Amino acid sequence: MQQTNATILVVDDEERIRRLLRMYLERENYTIEEAANGEDALEMALSHDYDLIILDLMLPGIDGIEVCTKLRETKATPVIMLTAKGEEANRVQGFEVGTDDYIVKPFSPREVVLRVKALLRRASSTKFLETETSAKNVIVYPHLTIDHDAHRVTVDDQEVSLTPKEYELLYFLANSPDKVFTREDLLREVWNYEFFGDLRTVDTHVKRLREKLNRVSDRAAHMIVTVWGVGYKFEVVND
Known part of the structure; x- marks a missing residue:
């Protein structure tokens, strides 16, 4: 659309x-x-x-x-x-x-x-989603909640402000816990690149995302795990 x-x-x-x-x-x-x-x-x-x-x-x-x-x-x-x-x-x-x-x-x-x-x-996808469904599309993990209909991320009940790309990256990873994605996968799925993109783009966004989550909860930040030599995955942290 x-x-x-x-x-x-x-x-x-x-x-x-x-x-x-x-x-x-x-x-x-x-x-x-x-x-x-x-x-x-x-x-x-x-x-x-x-x-x-x-x-x-x-x-x-x-x-x-x-x-x-x-x-x-x-x-x-x-x-x-x-x-x-x-x-x-x-x-x-x-x-x-x-x-x-x-x-x-x-x-x-x-x-x-x-x-x-x-x-x-990517930035407007949730606007379309809000008009197309009345169901709540919410991902809930310990310390982290993503309300996709409202485009809102809360960490330990405190809202965290993310850029569109930071949000899409977090939402994409959180939708497939424990699945490892290469940087190329993330550039294609999150950035929607059909052409070559700078792989460092992914690294710097992961860094910023972790920093923002860590300001509220280090446990939430540690859910984004680096898989050395491959890429990243979302791993649920249990208390």
């Missing part, structure tokens, strides 16, 4: 890039707003509920990393980081501050559209 009425904020200091992305995304019936610097981007992102933000890393004023860091203090808006820097350290830094996806310039506009569609589909 394709979402075609989403509003996307495109942030880049190069007008030609904003114009290119606007052209391709408007063809998909998305509504596009633009910002040319970090200050404007942050103000717009905090004052409006965008469905997705495409955010350049290198911006005049405050950069994309700082924008994403401040955004994540209050909002879980999906973010695709766009940058000319392709080094691993930059990718990891972007994911560690809460970026959901990462695209390196020069890029294919069609690839950007595919990733936007995949991320919006």
Whole structure:
């Protein structure tokens, strides 16, 4: 089910890039707003509920990393980081501050559209679910409850705020306890990549997810288990 009425904020200091992305995304019936610097981007992102933000890393004023860091203090808006820097350290830094996806310039506009569609589909899946069923879709484990209809995660009765990708990763793993998934499996199933993605994406999201769960309960954080040389699994922790 394709979402075609989403509003996307495109942030880049190069007008030609904003114009290119606007052209391709408007063809998909998305509504596009633009910002040319970090200050404007942050103000717009905090004052409006965008469905997705495409955010350049290198911006005049405050950069994309700082924008994403401040955004994540209050909002879980999906973010695709766009940058000319392709080094691993930059990718990891972007994911560690809460970026959901990462695209390196020069890029294919069609690839950007595919990733936007995949991320919006994941972020909006529970909205469709809520309209299609009245049944409660809840996963309950010791110390951890996932209410999929409400898109809510609670740890020891305390709600934990997750980005869309962090939530989808947790929900996917928790749906198949004790089953081991490779990083490639998770990129395909959670990120919906039909093309090669950076395997480090999975590692950095697992790290952030564990950190958020651990702030409330180390037992909940330890449910996400690393299977060395293979990938990850969800393991129920018994008291």
